Amino acid sequence: MQYRKIETANLGRRGFLGLAGLGAAAAAMPAPLWAMAQDSYPTVRAKITEFVAQKKVANALAAIGRGSAAPEVIAAGTLALGDSNAVDIDTIYRVYSMTKPVTGMAAMILIGEGKMKLDQPISDFLPEFKDMTVLTDPANSLEAVPAKNAITVRHLLTHTAGLGYTIITKGPLLQAYLENGLAPGAVSKLELPGFPKPAPTPDFKTFSERLAKLPLIAEPGTKWSYSLGLDLMGRVIEVVSGMEFGAFLKARIFDPLKMNSSYFQVPKSEIPRLTTNYGLLFGSLIPIDPAADSVYLDAPAFPSGGGGMASTARDYDRFLHMLMNFGELDGERIMALETAKLGMSNLLPAGVDVSGTWIDQAGHGAGGRVGLGQQAGSFGWGGAAGTNAFVHTGLKLRATGMTQYMPADVLPFQRQFPEWVIADVLAQMGL
Template sequence: MNMMVSRRALLGGMALGGAVSLLPGAALAWKDAGADLYPATHGFIKGFVDRRELAGTLAAIGKAQGGATFFGAGTQAMDSAKPVGPDTLWRLYSMTKPITGIAAMLLIEDGRMRLDQPIADFLPAFAKMNVQATPDGSLTDVRPARTRITVRHLLTHTAGLGYNIIQKGPIRDAYNRDGLVGGQVSRLPIPGLPPITPAPSLEVFADRLAKLPLVYEPGTRWSYSLSLDLLGRVIEVASGQPFEVFLQERIFTPLGMGSTWFHVPQGAVARLSTNYFPLGPVLFPVDPATNSIYLDPPPMPYGGGGLVSSARDYDRFLAMLLGEGETEGVRIMTPETARLAMSNLLGDDVDRRGTFIEGEGFGAGGRVSLAGSATGEGVFGWGGAAGTIGFVDRTRGYRVGGYTQYMPAEALPFQRDFGKAFYRDVMR
């Protein structure tokens, strides 16, 4: 059975430095320069294994276009002796969002869609949307939307859409009923969570979503949502290809990301880590690697939270971003498009109060730091529900990834404080 995440389990992205158990003892995965080059980051990630809070942790840090430094501690699972490494597979969850955002930017560069084009040009069912009079209130007390949803709105979570992990009341129940979810967690039944049958395709997903009211007027408020999943359907229609095929042909294959999938092939199962729920001093294996829900094709390719990848692969994606569309002699987009994708695409009038990005900007699927941010301008990236985090710092010329597997991400401070540890190393 596909068990969808709890309200908090897919939140992801809250950590650019500002978001006695059954575990084995600490074990460094391999000898390298990590401890010398990045001592604060090394000590931070190793500490979770030393304290027996996590099975394995990993960091991947690269400077400019040079090779990444990979360093880690622990193993792929509590019951595994295999150390984590650059090719260990991790559930990215919402770290999928920047990849989907870049896919949309490729189509904008191709001239197949425009940043401020209404998505109804591709999905006519979204031409006339209603908005709840009271967010999370009645499904029948609605009014016509004054603004049509655009591609920019989907990229930046300002379309007015909801998330079953965020919303409450009737709209959350409707999302659950219609299978409008942004990912999957386990084959196991999870106490307290309703059984949900996910929409069987991106087309059905979009059609069902269009029939429900919006939570907010488009363009007025940043609200974490299913917008990047819906964008996957827009990409399908605009490109004339299945979403997953477009990603493979335009991003994964050119960049050499040979270990990035929506489901793990049998030949790669030995590299998959286990995902855990921390329950006091014990880690409960909610998605064991040997029986993972990611071993089967998903009902649909979740553009907001569906990918599995390795640190080595995701570093290639980050290297492309840091290279403004190019890495290792391969260019997938122009510098102008890459800079636009990583810029703040939000207007000053977008309400961000009380959200994950209060005081920050947002680009093509990832948070954008502003002049007043602790890091200053130039940081772009996002995190995932199972504790992962990835970002580029264009000002200082770094690409950074932190990897482990537990959820919800706020259950432990790995994701929240990983960026802080990194900046202690590079800003000392």
């Protein structure tokens, strides 16, 4: 598939959509909405150019597609500060938690094939999770009582299993996670201030067994709390499918979608396409993961379904395009139409309160945030290094925003990227 590039000067955690009313407005507009002129996204272009010109980031890129059209690409900056190679649709970025929707949809493939069920206890596949306990005072102790509910597939997909996460969890449980190597996300080979150093991550089976021995922070099915749920889902997928998790993704998603540059270990041959990741310290960009010596060049203990993927805007656009088409792209059916719709619907257990969380006033599907009410049709998630991607099935819209800086919330790129896209869509619609 060809793409249209919008040239910009080579100036070398999870925000989402304000989409109220757009679905209805789209239905009332003359078709086709996606028959646009070049440079259809002036707000996105201006913001990307500004971020790079002000050296807030080394580079930034957007790939935005409508309907069946190839994505328009807006890019500025270079692979690293001082580098002469401009970023483009085939540049490799660390997408971190944008891996979660991919893992979620991999699980949906198995659900659609009847190999597991949404509300099936994961102990059917991982017996170590049969008798879980729940902390009585998460902030201060590891004292726990027997859990009343079993952890289900639904809980893992929606962060309602009660599992912890080293980027969120505090207190004694955080220390237990670190001591057990329950932190599969790779950031740097350097010891970084503010990033506690965990024990080495074990193999996938041991990871699951160690995780099951520790108490939960909440009763399964009662609380939304960002977690290792999608990492553990990778282990469930292995057991259910009988395939190594990374091999399953390659066979069932990457290869049929021609996502040829999506990796859990970036080949050394691809270093010339890999960005450098930066940490922002007092307004300065500090290289924390240079491409030539990136931690992503090393083989991980196992493919992290929660945050281990590196990919390109071209590849991720193809994943989103498949979702926008409800499971199909270029004649390749990845999952049944109803399965794709289910995966992008609100799968939260009844009664879960999400107020004050990253999905406030929204739902959660198979690994990503789901718009509700007038925002229905939107699904997506962001990554720890500032990336963001979403699809809106009602608008036939898909958008991927790429850059590389940490922490993601230090700059507004991730949070505001969807707002810039939607501002330009509104302008196209005359609204």
